[in-house]
Amino acid sequence: MSGPLIDFDRVSQIYASRDGSPVWALRDVSLTVEAGEFVCLIGPSGCGKSTLIHLLAGFLTPTSGDVRFRGRPLAGPGPERGVVFQEYALFAWMTARQNVEFGLRMQRVSAPIRRRRALEALDRVGLRHAADRYPHELSGGMRQRVAVARALVVEPEVVLMDEPFAAVDAMTRTTLQEDLLRLWRETGVSVLFVTHNIDEAVFLAQRVVVMGAGPGVIREDLTVDLPYPRDRGSADFGREYARIAAALARGSQKAGGTDGERRAA
Ligand SMILES: Nc1ncnc2c1ncn2[C@@H]1O[C@H](COP(=O)(O)OP(=O)(O)OP(=O)(O)O)[C@@H](O)[C@H]1O
Structure with a gap:
């Protein structure tokens, strides 16, 4: 296949608030995901992570910009995109x-x-x-x-997961993470996984996309270059954890900026 599996091209999503004023959930977000990749999205509450998942699931149409799957603009939900939410749906x-x-x-x-x-x-x-x-x-x-x-x-070719393990206890969560990694490796499916949890992102992802709020933008796109299975007790794991924590902290300091800042960063 030529080109990425998923392509967000300068996507903005504006909702109307109750009083009718616009809420910029995403501003000018560009992101690609390759076939077979495991990508985590992490960022503060309200930075548009769920909106991004809903756009890709085809539940929403972007206010501006394009969301493409295998190079084609999306037209609603499809069996090539599976979805798992936090709530047991x-x-x-x-x-x-x-x-x-x-x-x-x-x-x-x-x-x-x-x-x-x-x-x-x-x-x-x-x-x-x-x-x-x-x-x-x-x-x-x-x-x-x-x-x-x-x-x-x-x-499906991609599974979209919106904080799927947030509501379970810590031990179960670890087991579910291990199972998901096994399934990912067995099936070759791509995974786009939303989390608030840095440890979860470092344990799972090949790439961690750090988002910022007000409006929702992508701040940093970090590769986690650790072999699987990952050892939470290792110094390398600790270093990756610290790197992502620092990126999140930088992102929240910049709240209110634009995607242009990301490119300049
Ligand atoms: N249907 C809607 N109508 C109006 N505003 C909305 C709607 N859905 C989301 N928003 C707003 O858009 C912004 C992004 O919301 P979104 O749920 O995508 O963020 P999030 O990063 O997933 O947040 P969280 O981590 O808390 O789940 C927030 O300001 C939210 O209040």
């Missing part, structure tokens, strides 16, 4: 297997193939045994695993 009235089958049903995949693929996807996240349970019978971590299986079962 599972259908309460469906079992884990039925939840995972949902996307395949939309694609009109036949019932026996749906069933087989859903069970395989649940197996990959270690939940085949829980296929017939309803969401309320699952722990928070298990529900997020089902959400990951549901996103992956349709074999």
Whole structure:
């Protein structure tokens, strides 16, 4: 393939606030993601991380600029872009297997193939045994695993994850991170992952995109050049952590700047 998988080209997103005044969620954001990359977006609350994910998911159309996938402007949601949110967005009235089958049903995949693929996807996240349970019978971590299986079962080219592990306890979170890395390496899918957590970004990402708020811009785009699996106790890990923390601190000092500053930086 020539060109990036994902291309944000000078994208701005303006919402109307309750009193009608404009809210610049993103201003002039340019970002590319290559096929197979694992990229984390990190930044203060309100810097437009979720907006960026929603644009890419096709839930929103940018106020100006273009969002392209494989060189083509996006026109709504599509099966090549899977989404996992922080909240367990599972259908309460469906079992884990039925939840995972949902996307395949939309694609009109036949019932026996749906069933087989859903069970395989649940197996990959270690939940085949829980296929017939309803969401309320699952722990928070298990529900997020089902959400990951549901996103992956349709074999997307990118998974968009908006703070997917923020609501689970620390130990479960670590396990989910390890599982996600394994799935990423097994499938070759690209991952765009929003987090507030520097440790999570350093553990997971090949690139960490640091955003700033007021309006939302990209401040820095940092490569994390550490081999996988990463050792949280290593000096190298600590150095990368400090580098990203410093970039975040610089970004918040510059709040209110423009994308032009990023280019100049
Ligand atoms: N539907 C909306 N209408 C009006 N303003 C909105 C809307 N959605 C988001 N905003 C505003 O746009 C800005 C960016 O919001 P967004 O949710 O993308 O940020 P975020 O970085 O994901 O924040 P957080 O880390 O708190 O989830 C914020 O100022 C927010 O209040």
